[in-house]
Amino acid sequence: MLWALGLWLALFFAPLAAGRFTVYLLGVILVTGLLAMSLNLLVGHGGAYQFHHGAFYGVGAYTAALLITKTSLPAWVGLAAGPLAAAFAGLMIGSLCIRLNKLYFGMIQISLGSLLWILALRWYDLTNGDDGIHGIPLPEALSGSGSAFTFLLAVVGVCLLAMHRILESPFGTTLRAIRDNPQRCAAVGIHVRRHQLTAIVIATFFAGVAGVLFVVLEGSVFPDMLFWVLSLEIFIMCLLGGWFTFLGPMLGAAIIVLLRTVVGGFTEYWTLILGVVLILLIFFLPEGIMGAGHRLRLYRRRAAGPPSRGGDRAAG
Amino acid sequence: MESSFSLAAFLGQFLVGLSRAMILFIVASGLSFILGVLRVPNVAHGSLYMIGAFAAHAIATALGNHPAGFWAAMVGAPLIVGGISLAAERLLFRHLYEREHLMLLLFTFGLALILGDLTKMTWGADYRSIVPPPFLQGSLDVLGTALPRYNLFLLLVGPAVAVALWLVSAKTRFGKIARAAAVDREMVGAIGIHVSWVFAWAFVLGCMLAGLGGALVSPTISVTLGMDHTIIIEAFLIVTIGGLGNIWGALVGSLLFGVTQSLGVLVLPQFAIVFPYLAVVLILTFKPTGLLRSVW
Numbered sequence: 208m209l210w211a212l213g214l215w216l217a218l219f220f221a222p223l224a225a226g227r228f229t230v231y232l233l234g235v236i237l238v239t240g241l242l243a244m245s246l247n248l249l250v251g252h253g254g255a256y257q258f259h260h261g262a263f264y265g266v267g268a269y270t271a272a273l274l275i276t277k278t279s280l281p282a283w284v285g286l287a288a289g290p291l292a293a294a295f296a297g298l299m300i301g302s303l304c305i306r307l308n309k310l311y312f313g314m315i316q317i318s319l320g321s322l323l324w325i326l327a328l329r330w331y332d333l334t335n336g337d338d339g340i341h342g343i344p345l346p347e348a349l350s351g352s353g354s355a356f357t358f359l360l361a362v363v364g365v366c367l368l369a370m371h372r373i374l375e376s377p378f379g380t381t382l383r384a385i386r387d388n389p390q391r392c393a394a395v396g397i398h399v400r401r402h403q404l405t406a407i408v409i410a411t412f413f414a415g416v417a418g419v420l421f422v423v424l425e426g427s428v429f430p431d432m433l434f435w436v437l438s439l440e441i442f443i444m445c446l447l448g449g450w451f452t453f454l455g456p457m458l459g460a461a462i463i464v465l466l467r468t469v470v471g472g473f474t475e476y477w478t479l480i481l482g483v484v485l486i487l488l489i490f491f492l493p494e495g496i497m498g499a500g501h502r503l504r505l506y507r508r509r510a511a512g513p514p515s516r517g518g519d520r521a522a523g
Numbered sequence: 524m525e526s527s528f529s530l531a532a533f534l535g536q537f538l539v540g541l542s543r544a545m546i547l548f549i550v551a552s553g554l555s556f557i558l559g560v561l562r563v564p565n566v567a568h569g570s571l572y573m574i575g576a577f578a579a580h581a582i583a584t585a586l587g588n589h590p591a592g593f594w595a596a597m598v599g600a601p602l603i604v605g606g607i608s609l610a611a612e613r614l615l616f617r618h619l620y621e622r623e624h625l626m627l628l629l630f631t632f633g634l635a636l637i638l639g640d641l642t643k644m645t646w647g648a649d650y651r652s653i654v655p656p657p658f659l660q661g662s663l664d665v666l667g668t669a670l671p672r673y674n675l676f677l678l679l680v681g682p683a684v685a686v687a688l689w690l691v692s693a694k695t696r697f698g699k700i701a702r703a704a705a706v707d708r709e710m711v712g713a714i715g716i717h718v719s720w721v722f723a724w725a726f727v728l729g730c731m732l733a734g735l736g737g738a739l740v741s742p743t744i745s746v747t748l749g750m751d752h753t754i755i756i757e758a759f760l761i762v763t764i765g766g767l768g769n770i771w772g773a774l775v776g777s778l779l780f781g782v783t784q785s786l787g788v789l790v791l792p793q794f795a796i797v798f799p800y801l802a803v804v805l806i807l808t809f810k811p812t813g814l815l816r817s818v819w
Contacts, residue, residue: 256625306811310624314564314763315807321756322800329796435756439566439632446629476644482636486615489630493622 208371211454215364222353230356232468234424236461237363238417243444243456244370245413250442251450252374253406254386255305256313258438259320262300263411265433267293267418269327272340272428277333282346286419293415294408296323301407305400317435324433339429349423359420366413371453373409382406443485449495458497531668536785542674544781545681546740550754551761551773552688553732559692559768560705560725562624566631567611568733569755570638571604575737576746577646578603583653590656597738604734607638609727616726617719635751643748650745659742673742680739684732685774691728692770701725705768760799764806766813775814 222230242264249257270292274285300319304312327334334340349355373379385392385399393399422428431437440463441456448459463481471477492499550572557565579596586592611634619627654660655673662669692698704711704718712718736754744750761780765772780799787798806814 250625258628303808303811310562310564311763311767311812311817313628314759314767315811317756318760318763318800318803318807321760322797322804325797325800329794331793434752436752439629442625442629442632476640478636479640479644482633482640485629485633485636489619489622489626489633490615493626 240457240460242417258313261438262320263414267415289419290415294412297411327430449498452497455497540782540785542677548777550736553729557729567634569751571733572737573751575734579738600738601734605731608730766815766817772815
């Protein structure tokens with residue numbers, strides 16, 4: 208974890224050392240990575256089939272965008288309200304979803320999330336429909352690209368720290384226990400649904416933070432942020448980085464964003480390549496890069512010393 | 524505004540909704556069938572629908588828009604889609620059946636991404652449309668309302684597909700084995716049945732329905748890239764409110780979806796598409812497992 212902290216601190220100097228485009232790209236990675244990590248909180252650690260996580264990202268972004276452009280409230284209020292609105296949407300949709308398990312949960316979520324998408328797309332007077340909202344005025348302190356990046360990096364750092372604390376807490380342990388065996392958890396007196404719903408609210412809150420940061424980064428919002436394709440794309444990031452690791456989704460997001468930038472430069476068939484990457488991952492690297500690295504270290508340790516008991520987090 | 528509530532407008536919109544519902548049903552029933560047997564939401568279903576439409580156009584054009592070309596397209600397009608899905612299933616998908624459902628879903632997403640771009644490579648981004656045979660063109664006059672013949676034709680095809688699919692799943696040996704394999708695949712395997720091939724044919728049958736839906740819709744809309752994206756969401760909603768895996772549920776869901784949308788046009792044109800989604804939310808709030816019994 209120390210290297211991650213070092214990397215985070217080093218990134219604060221990026222606006223001084225790197226060009227505008229590099230800084231922008233780093234911003235995209237941080238925002239997408241935060242979104243993927245918030246999804247992983249539910250899927251990797253909570254075992255919930257959160258199929259339409261992008262909807263909450265969109266709710267966060269649209270709430271901020273609408274409050275800033277349509278009301279006279281200070282912009283900071285809009286930015287702060289985004290995550291709260293996302294968490295509220297998470298509470299509403301989540302309490303409908305958790306009545307059922309696994310795939311049913313996922314299907315209901317896609318259905319309800321799509322309602323939000325269709326509202327963003329069709330409520331033309333409010334949301335500008337297909338065109339989205341552009342040129343959202345930001346607070347003075349965030350107007351430069353350098354200061355926006357610093358803000359982004361600081362917020363993402365705080366969120367990661369908070370998520371780490373949550374996952375290491377008794378609550379996080381309970382969540383993983385529920386993922387591995389919900390029946391047994393219920394039998395020992397854990398309120399399974401309440402824990403899951405809490406996890407959904409937490410994860411959708413962070414998705415909302417990512418949505419607000421998108422507004423800070425781009426100054427605009429689009430209905431595509433709530434479309435199901437994005438929700439599955441962030442699944443790919445979690446898969447690529449590693450489901451059962453903490454920072455895996457951030458790594459996955461970085462790779463996908465960079466790959467898209469590089470590949471998009473010389474072919475219009477980026478989704479084809481993404482599809483091939485996804486299928487290769489499913490077949491050959493289902494634990495992701497960090498998951499495979501973790502396993503490799505485990506094997507080495509076993510080969511070197513006496514066999515250890517426990518501590519092995521098997522993927523399942 | 525008042526004049527749009529006339530009987531003629533109502534009937535016309537109702538028929539549009541019904542025929543739209545038939546297309547939705549054909550696509551959604553395939554999705555539901557795959558869900559019932561393989562327990563996988565096939566995200567590639569929308570792409571296969573789009574390929575069905577493009578393939579139908581290609582076949583009809585190759586035969587010089589002769590009336591027979593239309594029928595060749597209606598048969599050929601689902602077969603092409605079936606071939607693609609069989610290849611994907613045998614080469615890749617079948618190796619994943621033991622894995623988590625999430626992985627199966629992500630695989631079908633990967634397939635959707637690949638098929639979407641392959642369609643773009645093969646057919647490009649132009650708008651296309653095919654012409655139905657002469658006797659399906661024009662409209663019939665019923666109670667002073669002009670009802671397009673092609674929409675009436677769809678009203679015959681939809682129920683025919685429903686009955687055929689019900690017969691396959693309830694009355695044939697294949698259907699019975701498929702339903703048994705969905706419940707306990709190891710037991711079915713133990714009595715000497717190749718479960719893997721049962722899954723393959725179930726998958727191919729479901730995908731062919733997506734292709735058929737695409738072929739049937741091609742005379743009514745312009746065939747273009749991106750038509751895969753909304754149909755899959757609509758099909759997902761329909762199977763969810765109908766009860767996962769239930770064919771009749773898919774029919775009920777499609778009717779509800781198509782008709783609420785088309786009648787919504789009479790009330791609030793701009794928000795017409797929101798009505799079916801609201802209906803879905805209401806249904807799922809009060810009956811989360813869908814209207815009819817899920818096969819799960």
